[in-house]
Amino acid sequence: xxxxxxxxxxxxxxxxxxxxxxxxxxxxxxxxxxxxxxxxxxxxxxxxxxxxxxxxxxxxxxxxxxxxxxxxxxxxxxxxxxxxxxxxxxxxxxxxxxxxxxxxxxxxxxxxxxxxxxxxxxxxxxxxxxxxxxxxxxxxxxxxxxxxxxxxxxxxxxxxxxxxxxxxxxxxxxxxxxxxxxxxxxxxxxxxxxxxxxxxxxxxxxxxxxxxxxxxxxxxxxxxxxxxxxxxxxxxxxxxxxxxxxxxxxxxxxxxxxxxxxxxxxxxxxxxxxxxxxxxxxxxxxxxxxxxxxxxxxxxxxxxxxxxxxxxxxxxxxxxxxxxxxxxxxxxxxxxxxxxxxxxxxxxxxxxxxxxxxxxxx
Amino acid sequence: xxxxxxxxxxxxxxxxxxxxxxxxxxxxxxxxxxxxxxxxxxxxxxxxxxxxxxxxxxxxxxxxxxxxxxxxxxxxxxxxxxxxxxxxxxxxxxxxxxxxxxxxxxxxxxxxxxxxxxxxxxxxxxxxxxxxxxxxxxxxxxxxxxxxxxxxxxxxxxxxxxxxxxxxxxxxxxxxxxxxxxxxxxxxxxxxxxxxxxxxxxxxxxxxxxxxxxxxxxxxxxxxxxxxxxxxxxxxxxxxxxxxxxxxxxxxxxxxxxxxxxxxxxxxxxxxxxxxxxxxxxxxxxxxx
Numbered sequence: 001x002x003x004x005x006x007x008x009x010x011x012x013x014x015x016x017x018x019x020x021x022x023x024x025x026x027x028x029x030x031x032x033x034x035x036x037x038x039x040x041x042x043x044x045x046x047x048x049x050x051x052x053x054x055x056x057x058x059x060x061x062x063x064x065x066x067x068x069x070x071x072x073x074x075x076x077x078x079x080x081x082x083x084x085x086x087x088x089x090x091x092x093x094x095x096x097x098x099x100x101x102x103x104x105x106x107x108x109x110x111x112x113x114x115x116x117x118x119x120x121x122x123x124x125x126x127x128x129x130x131x132x133x134x135x136x137x138x139x140x141x142x143x144x145x146x147x148x149x150x151x152x153x154x155x156x157x158x159x160x161x162x163x164x165x166x167x168x169x170x171x172x173x174x175x176x177x178x179x180x181x182x183x184x185x186x187x188x189x190x191x192x193x194x195x196x197x198x199x200x201x202x203x204x205x206x207x208x209x210x211x212x213x214x215x216x217x218x219x220x221x222x223x224x225x226x227x228x229x230x231x232x233x234x235x236x237x238x239x240x241x242x243x244x245x246x247x248x249x250x251x252x253x254x255x256x257x258x259x260x261x262x263x264x265x266x267x268x269x270x271x272x273x274x275x276x277x278x279x280x281x282x283x284x285x286x287x288x289x290x291x292x293x294x295x296x297x298x299x300x301x302x303x304x305x306x307x308x309x310x311x312x313x314x315x316x317x318x319x320x321x322x323x324x325x326x327x328x329x330x331x332x333x334x335x336x337x338x339x340x341x342x343x344x345x346x347x348x349x350x351x352x353x354x355x356x357x358x359x360x361x362x
Numbered sequence: 363x364x365x366x367x368x369x370x371x372x373x374x375x376x377x378x379x380x381x382x383x384x385x386x387x388x389x390x391x392x393x394x395x396x397x398x399x400x401x402x403x404x405x406x407x408x409x410x411x412x413x414x415x416x417x418x419x420x421x422x423x424x425x426x427x428x429x430x431x432x433x434x435x436x437x438x439x440x441x442x443x444x445x446x447x448x449x450x451x452x453x454x455x456x457x458x459x460x461x462x463x464x465x466x467x468x469x470x471x472x473x474x475x476x477x478x479x480x481x482x483x484x485x486x487x488x489x490x491x492x493x494x495x496x497x498x499x500x501x502x503x504x505x506x507x508x509x510x511x512x513x514x515x516x517x518x519x520x521x522x523x524x525x526x527x528x529x530x531x532x533x534x535x536x537x538x539x540x541x542x543x544x545x546x547x548x549x550x551x552x553x554x555x556x557x558x559x560x561x562x563x564x565x566x567x568x569x570x571x572x573x574x575x576x577x578x579x580x581x582x583x584x585x586x587x588x589x590x591x592x593x594x595x596x597x598x599x600x601x602x603x604x605x606x607x608x609x610x611x612x613x614x615x616x617x618x619x620x621x622x623x624x625x626x627x628x629x630x631x632x633x634x635x636x637x638x639x640x641x642x643x644x645x646x647x648x649x650x651x
Contacts, residue, residue, distance in 0.1 A: 009434075012439060083399045084370075179397075182395035186498070312498060321400065322567045325406040325409075326485070326567055328404060329407050332437050334467070335430055335625075336431060336467045336530070336546075336608070337529070339610055339611055340550065342611065348527070
C-alpha cells in the first residue's frame with residue numbers, strides 16, 4: 001500500500017539542524033568571529049553591502065558567516081533584513097568631490113591635481129599563492145605619509161571646462177526608489193543606476209565585457225576611479241540645517257567614451273558612471289560601462305540589438321536575489337503540472353499513432 | 363519573532379498591498395504593479411502569495427497552505443510555519459475550516475464559499491510572456507486588447523498537434539476583457555475559477571497582483587470546433603475511489619507499477635474518513651496516512 005510522503009515538517013527541522021552543524025565545520029577548529037570576517041574578508045563584506053543595499057559592515061559580516069560564505073545567500077539575508085527597517089528620512093546627496101581618497105587613479109591623464117594614488121590594490125601584485133599566509137603571519141605594516149591637503153577635484157571637471165564632454169541635464173527632482181515603487185519601464189537614468197549598483201557583480205561584469213568585445217562597443221577610458229570615505233549628511237527640519245550622521249566608503253568610476261556626434265550634438269566625449277558601496281572597483285567600472293551602453297537612445301546612437309543596450313533585459317535580470325530565487329524554485333515539487341503534461345503527451349502520442357496506423361491501412 | 367510586526371510586514375507595506383488588491387478586484391484580470399518587498403524566503407517560492415496573505419490576514423483568521431494540492435509538501439509546511447510564527451494565527455488542513463487558503467498549482471476540490479479567500483502564488487503573471495518577452499510590449503497589448511498573438515499560438519497548436527498543447531497555466535479571458543494567466547494550475551482546475559470565494563494572485567518577483575472577484579466570468583480560451591476540455595488521468599483515486607478529483611501518478615516499483623491518488627490530500631482524507639475506499643486503500647484510521 002502506498003504510504004503518502006508525510007513528515008515534511010520534521011524533515012525540514014532536521015535539515016536545518018544539519019545545516020547548522022555543517023556551517024560550524026570541525027569543532028576542533030576555532031570558530032570564525034564576525035569581527036574577523038569584517039576585518040579580513042572585507043572585499044566580500046563590501047560586495048554584500050553593495051548588492052544588499054545596506055551599509056553595515058557588521059551585519060554583512062554576520063550574514064557571510066551565517067551563509068557559510070555563500071555571498072548571494074548573504075546578500076539575501078541582508079535584503080530581507082533591510083526591507084523591515086523603518087525609514088527616518090533621506091540623506092543629502094553625498095559629495096564625492098570631498099572624498100578622503102584611499103585610491104584615486106586616472107587612465108586619461110598622466111597626472112592631475114591631487115595626484116595618482118594607488119592605494120591598497122591587487123593591481124601589479126603577481127598572482128602567486130603566498131604560502132606564508134598559511135602559517136600564522138606577522139602583522140604587516142605599510143609605510144605612511146601625510147595626505148595631500150585639500151579636496152581632490154574630479155578629473156572630469158577639466159574636460160568639462162573645455163566643453164569637450166557632454167553636459168548632463170541638471171535636476172533637483174527626487175530620484176525614483178526601486179525598493180519602494182515597482183520598477184517602471186522605460187526607466188530614467190537615476191533608476192537604471194540604482195538597479196545597476198545593487199545588481200549582481202558577475203552579471204554586470206559580463207555585460208560590460210560584452211560591450212568591450214563588440215556588442216554595442218563604445219570604447220571607454222577610465223577618466224577617474226576613486227575609493228574613499230565620504231560624509232553622509234541629513235537635513236533636520238527642526239534644526240533648519242544639515243548635520244553629519246556618519247560616513248560611508250564608496251567606489252566611484254567615471255568613464256570617458258568616444259562619441260562621433262549626431263544630428264543634434266557636435267563630436268564630444270560622453271560619460272558612463274559607476275558608484276558602489278565599499279571598495280568594489282570591478283563592479284564600479286563594469287557599472288559605468290553598462291550605464292554608458294544603456295544611454296544609446298538619448299545620445300541618438302544606433303540600436304545594435306546588443307544585450308547591454310536593452311534596458312529591459314538588463315534591469316529585469318540584474319538582481320541576483322530575484323534570479324537565484326526563481327532559478328532555484330524549480331527544485332520545488334511540480335508534479336501536478338508534470339502530471340497534466342504527461343496526460344497531454346500520452347494523448348497526443350495516441351492520436352499520432354492512431355493517425356499513422358490509419359495511413360498505413362490506406 | 364516578536365521583533366516583527368503582525369504577519370511580518372509593516373503596516374505601511376500592508377496598506378500599499380491592500381490598495382493594489384482593491385484595484386485588482388475593481389479591474390478583474392488586470393495586473394496591478396506593486397512594490398513587492400524582499401521576504402525572508404526566496405523569490406519564486408511564493409513571496410507574492412505570502413505578501414498578499416500577510417496583507418489579508420487578521421488575528422481571527424484560520425490559515426491553510428497547500429502546494430500541489432497537499433498540506434504536507436515542504437514549501438507549504440514552511441509557509442504555514444512562517445505565519446504561525448509571525449502572525450500567530452490558527453492553521454488548519456481542512457479546506458472548509460480555513461478563511462484564507464494560500465495555494466500553489468491547485469484549486470481545492472471542495473467548492474469554496476463567500477467567506478473564504480484563495481491566494482495563489484504566481485511565478486510569471488503575464489499570459490503573453492512566452493509569446494512576447496518584453497514587458498513594455500505586453501502591457502501595450504493588454505491595453506489595446508490585442509490578443510491575436512495568443513489565438514495564433516493556440517491555432518498553431520491545433521494545426522501541429524490536433525489539440526491545444528497547453529496542459530497547465532491555461533490562459534483565460536476575464537469578464538470579456540483581460541486575458542489572464544490562472545497561475546500554473548492544471549487545466550482541470552480552470553472551470554473552478556468561477557467561484558464564490560475571492561481569488562487573489564500574487565507575483566512577488568514580477569511585482570504584480572491581480573484578482574478575480576466572486577462569481578466573476580472566467581472563460582478558458584478555445585475555438586468553437588476545438589472546445590476547451592478539462593482533463594485528468596483516466597482513473598479513480600486508488601485510496602478513496604474518487605472519480606471527480608485531480609490525480610497524482612505515483613511510481614510504485616522498478617517494473618513501471620503505479621497508482622493514482624488525489625492531489626488534494628484533504629479531499630482524499632475526508633472522503634476516506636467518510637468511508638470511501640479505493641482499489642488499493644485500506645479503511646481509514648484517524649492519524650494514519
